[in-house]
Amino acid sequence: MWRRRKSPATGVPAQPTTLRMAVVLSSLQQYTDLMITFPSIMILSRLLTPAQIGVYSVAVTFVNLVHMLRDFGTSEYIVQADRLDTGKPQTAFTITWIVAWALAALLFLTSPLIAAFFREPDLTDVLRILSITYLLLPIGSTTSSMLVRELQFGIRYKINTTQLLVQNGLTIVLAWYGFGYFSPAWGAVAGMLTTVAGCLYWGRHHRIRGIGLKHWREVGNFGLKKTLGSVMSRLGDSAPDFVIGRMIGFTAVGMFSRGFGLVRLFRDNVSAAVGTVAYSALAQRHRDGGIAGDLYLRSITFITGLGWPFLGFSSLMAFPIIRIFFGDQWDMAVPILRLLAIQVAISLIVMHYQDLLTAIGRVGTATLWVTVWQIATVVTLVIAASAGLVAIAAALIPTTAILVVLVAIGLARESGVGAAAYARALMPSAWLAVATLVPAAVSRWCYPPSAEALWGPILCAGACALAGAIVGGMATRHPLWLEMTLVYRRRRGHDGERVSSSR
Structure with a gap:
């Protein structure tokens, strides 16, 4: 039976983290992920060849696609359910366990067919190694969803950080010892083992105990719709690896993956700092009878306030970024990074729209829009692939712009988030981006980067961008600036209290 976490000292159930503290802890988690993951990518880029990274990218793409099926939407169900009666958590855990183990067997048995399709025999062993993670997954996913529901991001931070360090x-x-593309595969298995151990130790009071299928109809109905949307979303994310790997080659997959790497790090880590909390908070706001749309727009302001300056700077300084972090063997990734940064910046306008729709009970609509988005993405990739990697990255920009407009219209109908409210939410971030990027662009024009001059231009442009961001944050009173100011004032207040008490 599921039980809430108790305080070690008193045995009283722990209180949920406040929303602001949840965002702080989630942000800390994502920045910690960046500090661990990005240096690892830099090191691996020098230890593995583009072809080796391409093989692993395709393998992990298949695993991530299957990953969307592994819990049949039970994690999201646990977070958004109005009440968790006795039997519902057990039903969710049982369904996760059945599906995950079945998928592990399926991936293990079909890996030779997948390898034959891509004409890469070693892909078989990589996929079979990665299938081990599904045998371990049910404990980690259900415990994590219980922690998210109660905004217990402190426990999740310890579990996830330990997992990343080990992996x-x-x-x-x-x-380093020459295992090639088997290295990240075994690293993923070790990471999953660490997650399970962390859930059993730090999250043991949130672990679901027992099995059952009492509420299988309710869980299954939600899970079917959510899983379809998740699969379509993952298909769209994975489509570049599939299409490029089949039509161009694994070296091209590695090059595209590295060009998309920095952008993906932002999307999957920094924006997730808001997104991870947003889904739980939106669901809670809706359960309490509040207006979830207002909270969603605030999250968009935060995400674009972070994302537009960062992605704009990445596009401006793509050449020194690729050279410094990955080396000269990845120069072909420079125009890819430049274009994909623009594409992702546009997509941030409706970031986490499916979380809003799911939180307010429109999971079917969320699935429909995700499906439309990913089909359009796949069609664009297939059409542009014959013209090369740069053409693919360029073609995704207008496709994404059209899809953003369509999704915004759909959100207005379903949640009442109108165009005027959207414009008000985006305007502070737009001015902040202008204030940040104009000085950086002037610096780049006056002091352009080259193969002989990398650090000087990027540091100069970075300093100009930082100065512009500070001025822009103050001038626009962007919510990000106000939050940082509030944290600083509180910190000074606490320091002052400690000094006074010491006297």
Whole structure:
């Protein structure tokens, strides 16, 4: 039976983290992920060849696609359910366990067919190694969803950080000793083992105990719709690896993956700092009878306030970024990074729209829009692939712009988030981006980067961008600036209290 976490000292159930503290902890988690993951990518880029990274990228793409099926939407069900009666958590855990183990067997048995399709025999062993993670997954996913529901991001921080350290550390060691694309595969298995151990230790009071299928109809109805949307979303994310790997080659997959790497790090880590909390908070706001749309728009202001300056700077300084972090063997990734940064910046306008729709009970609509988005993405990739990697990255920009407009119209109908409210939410971020990027662009024009001059231009442009961001934040009173100011004032207040008490 599921039980809430108790305080070690008193045995009283712990209180949920406040929303502001949840965002702080989630942000800390994502920035910690960046500090661990990005240096690991830099090291692996020098230990593995583009072809080796391409093989692993295709393998992990298949695993991530299957990953969307592994819990049949039970994690999201646990977070958004109005009440968790006795039997519902057990039903969710049982369904997760059945599906995950079945998928592990399916991936293991079909891996030779997948390898034959891509004409890469070693892909078989990589996929079979990664299938082990599904045998371990049910404990980690259900415990994590219980922690998210109660905004217990402190426990999640300890579990996820330990997992990342183990996974990336083992991957680098194995790559150093010449294991090639098997290195990240075994690293993923070690990471999953660490997650399970962390859930059993730190999250033991949130672990679901027992099995059952009492509420299988309710869980299954939600899960079917959510899983379809998740699969379509993952298909769209994975489509570049599939299409490029089949039509161009694994070296091209590695090059595209590295060009998309920095952008993906932002999307999957920094924006997730808001997104991870947003879904739980939106669902809670809706359960309490509040207006979830207002909270969603505030999250968009935060995401674009972070994303537009960062992605704009990445596009401006793509050449020194690729050279410094990955080396000259990845120069072909420079125009890819430049274009994909623009594409993702546009997509941030409706970031996490499916979370809003799911939180207010419109999971079917969320699935429909995700499906439309990903089909359009796949069609664009297939059409542009014959013209090369740069053409693919360029073609995604107008496609994404059209899809953003369509989704915004759909959100207005379903949640009442109108165009005027959207414009008000985006305007502070737009001015902040202008204030940040104009000085950086002037610096780049006056002091352009080259193969002989990398650090000087990027540091100069970075300093100009930082100065512009500070001025822009103050001038626009962007919510990000106000939050940082509030944290600073509180910190000074606490320091002052400690000084007074010491006297």
